[in-house]
Amino acid sequence: MVLTISPIIIQIILYFAIFLIVTLSLNLEVGYAGIPQFGRVLAVLAGAIVAGAIPGRILAFMIGERYGADYANHLYNFRIVNAITTNVLAPNPLLSIAILFVTLALAAIFGGMIGYLSSYPALRLKEAYLGITLLAFGDVLQLIAWNYDPLVGATQGVNVPDVFRWIGVGEGRFIGATFTLLGFAILSYIFLDLVARAPFGRALKAMRDSEVAARVYGKDIVKLRGQTLIIGGAMAGIGGALWTLYTGSMKAITFSRLTWTFWPWAFMMLGGTGNNLGVLLGTFVFSTVRTLIYTYKELLTAVIPISPVWLEYILVGLAIVLIALVRPQGILPEKPVLTVPRETIEEIRKSVSEEKK
């Protein structure tokens, strides 16, 4: 490729894309439906496990390699995955893309299933109790993925066949993969924006603001909550799978509640809970700040005697506290969504006022 982009920009786009998908799914559940989703990592991890466990096994089966529990064994895994990537996926763009979509579809299904299962406590518990319960579920799944070898190699992790290898080797691959992620992020944004404008989105907000009132107008609360959790879980699952496919390896320890639950919360709160555009802005600001901290860490450590890793925690924490104190509604507060084009509304208004005359 002739096109050269600064690695800093690529890094910002990467973080922005992946966290936009996850944060948007969180916003659907928290901002729109009012479910305190403190277990976002659960569905993300489910998607990551799917991406780590399934496509590699399908391909290993196809080329006659070990695909059982041995696949995840670190003695064989690297060799098998390496063979798959170089011999099968790299010369075969169509198969790579097909595998990408199959993986994402499976991740969405598993993420959605996780969402459906979470609807059991979500219908029975309120507020913080529900939050803590979902948090506990997330911890349990991480513990299983971290300790159960045959699934995704436990502490050793597994390598994931590279579905982006056909784009190129080295930098070109990462740029291609990053823009693929960005594409999915944009699709998620458009999808959720349409959801927000649809009757479904407005019903969710009605349910959030007053459950009783929504029920009076014939809205089925049980169904609405379940659907929200399924859609949110599926999106988060796709996010987890995309991240795993991008990094090319799956280690359960990297899917902590801090990175995949609390950070998206911080991004959402900064941008504006309940406002998709705000979430986009919040995610962008955080991704940029985060990348800049890492890029200029030498300069920073010269000024502040704190390692950039911990500085990041302090800054994210400070941001959460300050937002909660100073601007709980976020940078872009929630606004009523416009469901029909402005011109149409104007026309209706005109015709109504003419009738009155």
Added chain:
Amino acid sequence: MLDVLLTAISLSSGMALAAAGITMIYMSTETFNFAHASMVAWAFYVIFTLHLFFGGTPYLYFPAAALFSGLLGVIIYFTVNRWLLKAGATMVTLMMSTLGIDLILYGLLNSFADNLTLTFKKDARYFLLPSLDLKLGTIGATDIKLIHILGLVIVIGVILSIHTFLFKTRFGVAMRTTVENPTLATVLGINPEMVYLVSWFIGGALAGLGGAILAMVVPGEPRIGMVFIVPLFSASIVGGLYSIFGSLLGGFLIGISQQVGIYILAQMLGSWIVAYKLVIPLAIMVITLLFYPQGLGGIPWGDILKKLRGGE
């Protein structure tokens, strides 16, 4: 088996105190305090650092650990929680704000541990205080350590003093009134802010004291609070969230079932199960919440007893 039981009891003592701290803060301010993780972890480091500087037995620094975390609680109240309570923030916002504080304290703690390691050339990112414990005697092949006894003594001391404080002093009664009905309490001339402040101090101090006990049982590392926070929440929720004594009980239930339960399961199923020991407190909590959302206190013990008596 005896050593497993002794460790379980001292671990539970620490967890019970820290869980009581969570309940204390939740009862009066409706804030689920995530920062409890860091308060517990900082207690480890207060003891470690003071021991590094002044030597002696770690037990000398227990009060300092309690005081330090108590002051952290006061600081959190004055800088963040007070304003959010005044603004009438929702439960989720209150919870999120303490999460932010926790991240700040966690970052600072890690940075502190790094600097300690660099300056004193002593690994502050992983240390073993239990090895400094005093040996009181041996039963069979098991050593009886001071913490095995002292942990329980501290818990009993705390129960007695909190009970005296809440039921025998004017301020304690005022506190219970505020928890019961904040509006009515203000009518009676009770200053709720003072109540909130004291709750944060006691809650923090309990976290510090619990952390101090835990420091004598498990190895210390900066992420220790993150490991313990979910079991602590479990203990507090199982205890019913509205009863200090319930949460102490919850702490023992969670701690002992986790340690002893996993020991028994490992004997039955093999040692691979030990890796999943954190599932036990979470399972207990989820089951309690789903069937008795009010916790152990919400189970109609009176009705059950009546039925049992009626059956006689």
